[in-house]
Amino acid sequence: MRWDIFCQIVDNYGDAGICWRLARSLSSLHGQEVRIFCNDLPTLNLLASGSNEALAHKIDLQPWEASYSNARHPVQTPDVVIEAFGCDLPERYLAGLFIAPVKPIIINLEYLSAEPWISEFHAKASPQSHGIPKYFFFPGFQDDVGGLLLDPIPPDGSEVTHLIPKSLKSIWLKLRPQAKRISIFCYPGAPLRKWLEDLGNLGESVDVLLAHGHAELINFYSEKPLELPANIQLFSMPFVSQDEYDWVLSQCDFNIVRGEDSFIRAQLAGKPFIWHIYPQEDRAHEVKLAAFLDLYLNNASQELKLATIAAMTWAMPSSWFKSLNDWHGHSKAWRAHLLKTQGDGGLAARLVRFIV
Numbered sequence: 001m002r003w004d005i006f007c008q009i010v011d012n013y014g015d016a017g018i019c020w021r022l023a024r025s026l027s028s029l030h031g032q033e034v035r036i037f038c039n040d041l042p043t044l045n046l047l048a049s050g051s052n053e054a055l056a057h058k059i060d061l062q063p064w065e066a067s068y069s070n071a072r073h074p075v076q077t078p079d080v081v082i083e084a085f086g087c088d089l090p091e092r093y094l095a096g097l098f099i100a101p102v103k104p105i106i107i108n109l110e111y112l113s114a115e116p117w118i119s120e121f122h123a124k125a126s127p128q129s130h131g132i133p134k135y136f137f138f139p140g141f142q143d144d145v146g147g148l149l150l151d152p153i154p155p156d157g158s159e160v161t162h163l164i165p166k167s168l169k170s171i172w173l174k175l176r177p178q179a180k181r182i183s184i185f186c187y188p189g190a191p192l193r194k195w196l197e198d199l200g201n202l203g204e205s206v207d208v209l210l211a212h213g214h215a216e217l218i219n220f221y222s223e224k225p226l227e228l229p230a231n232i233q234l235f236s237m238p239f240v241s242q243d244e245y246d247w248v249l250s251q252c253d254f255n256i257v258r259g260e261d262s263f264i265r266a267q268l269a270g271k272p273f274i275w276h277i278y279p280q281e282d283r284a285h286e287v288k289l290a291a292f293l294d295l296y297l298n299n300a301s302q303e304l305k306l307a308t309i310a311a312m313t314w315a316m317p318s319s320w321f322k323s324l325n326d327w328h329g330h331s332k333a334w335r336a337h338l339l340k341t342q343g344d345g346g347l348a349a350r351l352v353r354f355i356v
């Protein structure tokens, strides 16, 4: 089948990250023909740049405007159109669908949530005045919702390749073999400065890998540059491709992640993590975080529950760092649980089954 995915990048990378990951699964695992129309092609290309060439050639990455002319040609009408995160389809593209002899199915791919209510709305029709069938699709953790994007499933800890990506070689050579490794990818509201100072006071050797732009973030709210003891080393990473970023998560002992895609990747890496959830004005993110923690900590000891909740709500590392060993064990078990419960192939496979 032919799929058109519409991806509108507003400010973050998540929209591109998710569209690309979905496209690669549809293409490489399910043999589908996929085009992505994106309003910010350079960002999408950057994310996709680490993938193997055969895959990159198969997925057609197009600027948003290219959809206007493509769709008017009936031959090119797809079987499925995905509006990622409810972005509006270009009117001229939609007009092309009106005159197509066979109408596609439109999927409104929603935001990921662990909240139970999504199962009531998942896969429900969204009647449109133009008459083209449209459905909601909610990614999530439970069996009766849209599933998670798993591909490529990262290998288990011991099997992870230690081949260093070219873009990270100079940094990796400076990492200390005995030091703990933490990667940080979060939003500007995180109390990073205080967090790192507190980490420094623990006396542990830690190499901290900051995602692109985060060094500026640390010093943004203060005139004084951050001073840390010698046991903590900070490194600024460039913006790397999605595959390389996945690799970084697998190489760290602890990750701070955000949004949706890196949040799932941190879980699949089988490592403890802080999820810096995308902040919403009405504080809806607090409910979302609590719903996830309910699932994630269901089998955890009371002590680990308290430590994890503290960490995820930005309590200082000194208050929970001693639980890190237990948290490691829990993370491995959670990874195994996810792979089992998403054993049907997760989001891409559930989408294909829904359409067929």
Ligand SMILES: Cc1cn([C@H]2C[C@H](O)[C@@H](COP(=O)(O)OP(=O)(O)O[C@H]3O[C@@H](C)[C@H](O)[C@@H](O)[C@H]3O)O2)c(=O)[nH]c1=O
Pocket (backbone or CB within 6 Å): 010, 011, 012, 013, 014, 015, 016, 017, 018, 047, 111, 185, 211, 212, 238, 239, 240, 241, 242, 243, 245, 258, 259, 260, 261, 262, 263, 278
């Ligand atoms: C740091 C880094 C990330 N990435 C990738 C990993 C992910 O695919 C992507 C980041 O996406 P996320 O983790 O989802 O975080 P994000 O904050 O960038 O995206 C978010 O945007 C908001 C607008 C949405 O509401 C959120 O749901 C979420 O999608 O960028 C790289 O490829 N290279 C890098 O160097």
